[in-house]
Every structure is written in C-alpha cells, then in structure tokens.
Amino acid sequence: MKKSDISAFFAILQAANPHPRTELEYSSHFELLTAVLLSAQATDVGVNKATRKLFPVANTPRAILDLGQEGLEGYIQTIGLYRSKARHLLQTCRILLEQYGGEVPATREALEALPGVGRKTANVVLNVAFGQPTMAVDTHIFRVGNRTGLAPGATPLAVEQGLLKRIPKEYLQHAHHWLILLGRYVCQARKPRCWECSVAAYCDFKPKTEQT
Numbered sequence: 001m002k003k004s005d006i007s008a009f010f011a012i013l014q015a016a017n018p019h020p021r022t023e024l025e026y027s028s029h030f031e032l033l034t035a036v037l038l039s040a041q042a043t044d045v046g047v048n049k050a051t052r053k054l055f056p057v058a059n060t061p062r063a064i065l066d067l068g069q070e071g072l073e074g075y076i077q078t079i080g081l082y083r084s085k086a087r088h089l090l091q092t093c094r095i096l097l098e099q100y101g102g103e104v105p106a107t108r109e110a111l112e113a114l115p116g117v118g119r120k121t122a123n124v125v126l127n128v129a130f131g132q133p134t135m136a137v138d139t140h141i142f143r144v145g146n147r148t149g150l151a152p153g154a155t156p157l158a159v160e161q162g163l164l165k166r167i168p169k170e171y172l173q174h175a176h177h178w179l180i181l182l183g184r185y186v187c188q189a190r191k192p193r194c195w196e197c198s199v200a201a202y203c204d205f206k207p208k209t210e211q212t
C-alpha cells in the first residue's frame, strides 16, 4: 500500500469513529490489566460477562488475592485457560502489591515482567491506560496488516513494527482500535466483507469479495 493511500485509509477510519474504545469493560487501570490478561484466546464479550460478576466483588490486587485460586476460578471458569489465567493473575496481584503499591506500572519492561502479561497485553495497557501510541497486534490486526498490504509480515512482531513505521503519527494513538474493529466486523477471517468496506479503495487485497 502506498504511503498516500495509508493516510487516506486512516482518515476514513477516523472520520467514522473519532474516539474508538476497547470493547473490554473496565473502570480502572487494574480492571483494564485484569480484563486484558483474561482476554488471551477469548472474546471480549466472554471476558465482560465474567468481569461483570468479578469486579463488583474484587477489583483491586488485594481483593483478588483474598479470593484465592479457587475463589477466583469460580468467577472466570467460563473463559478459556481459566486455571492458568487465575494463577497468573494472583501472582501478578502479589507483585503489584509488593513492588508497585497496588498500582499498575506504566512501563513496558515492568508490565512484561508480570506473570501472564506478554507484549500484546503490555501494548494494550500502555495504549489504553497510559496514552502511548503502541500497536497491540492480535489475530485481527495480524490478518488485516497482511491482507490489506498495510504492513505485511510473517510474525506479529514484524507486523507491529511495520505498522508503527508506516502509519502516520497523527493516527497512531487510535490505529490499533480501528484495525481491530475493521478486522472483527468487516475484514473477517473467513471472508472479508469488501463490498461494504469503507477503505476498499485503498486496500491491496485482490480480488475484492462480493456479496452472494
């Protein structure tokens, strides 16, 4: 995709949704970190369903620790990999209390050192909680980055680095939300919905799909 096309591509996504938000529900940095940690290989809808019950009961590191492994599992057992996620979340809560006064740290290094927090989770927290122009490449962004020609790459890291390099600065803060939403609802995995895609004129994918 040409540089001028990349600007036009994001101008359209921005005009349609100037202030995109994550679809995960949260009301504090700790709730956001918890929701993102739980969302690995799970849907935002499924995570929200669980956290709507969990957060009113426990939404601080101390309160989650007090639930213990079994208590926490009871709230998140509808989410895939819930046992290991519960274990990681408890370990993370302990570190937050011991090293950060119960707060969520604002650096990549500190976030990635937390159990259950990888590069993607750290990128989401840095972007959504701390306003940093990071690019959290999930399955949707990986597909869209490759399919559209925005930033082809064999690994999520390669796509992340390509996107960071190619997306104009003024769009970087919200770019990952726009691309996730595009991938989730329009540029879907099995069959992209090119016939109703607002950025089709700038996307390299060929041939474009038609409604059947």
Ligand code: SF4
Residues within 6 Å of the ligand: 147, 148, 186, 187, 188, 192, 193, 194, 195, 197, 198, 199, 200, 201, 203, 204, 205, 208, 209
């Ligand atoms: S035109 Fe098709 S392939 Fe390109 S971004 Fe839109 S839905 Fe995806």
